[in-house]
Amino acid sequence: MNIWKFYGVTHRDHLVMNPTSEAKTNEFISLLPLKPNARVLDIASGKGEQLLRIVDKYDATGIGIDISPYEVKAANGRASDRNLGDKVEFIEGDGAKHDFEPASFDLAMCLGASWVWGGHKGTIEALKKLVNPGGLIVLGEPYKLKEPSDAYRELEPELAEGLVTHAENVAIGQNAGLNLLYSIVSDHNDWDRYEGLRLRAAELYAEENPNDPDAKPILDRQRGEHDFYLKHGRDTLGWAIYLFRAP
């Protein structure tokens, strides 16, 4: 099974590929102190929804990069459907390897993919280089609600190892010289919806595509991930979007 197909199928009914609700997504976008014609970069842009809304609202221009050909194709389709094709471009590639011009963006964001630079701190350092002085850095990052159990550590060793609290995520940004402007946190309802839509999508995909040899592996994997979420993830993992200003 192609892993990008797995994520494409299991997120087919999502607006965005993280637990932030639509209302909270709109809230963080409405709170961006961006001027018209701003240049915006979205690393690991997924479906591209946040970048498209930002470009539309602020009359900005944008570049999104994502490693998944499924997401890039769909995001470019959405851009042209909304007549934003001349203002935003989604490209396929590894966000950490692409050469973006330093200090050339008014906003750089990475929502839910900080592993691209080995974690929250590495992502902050990478994005700091890409924004203009006084530029905005927006990060979507998990945080620790409680200490991960042994079972959690066994199944998600890397994630458990790097998990810090919400306050520590903020402090990592501040220690890197950024000012926190705002943060927005997802609650259990947001998470249940995010995880529930993933399960529903895999169940329906398997029913609708009985001849696809990937349908069963996708469903088996998604059922396992949902079970893990209910037993371990739901009480351990939080999620927030952090809006920082660079010096």
Ligand SMILES: C[S@@+](CC[C@H](N)C(=O)[O-])C[C@H]1O[C@@H](n2cnc3c(N)ncnc32)[C@H](O)[C@@H]1O
């Ligand atoms: C959890 S999703 C978040 C997508 C989007 N930022 C959002 O919040 O809706 C993670 C995304 O990271 C992308 N991705 C994973 N590794 C990447 C890499 N090395 N470079 C660029 N994108 C990557 C995946 O294809 C996926 O779209």
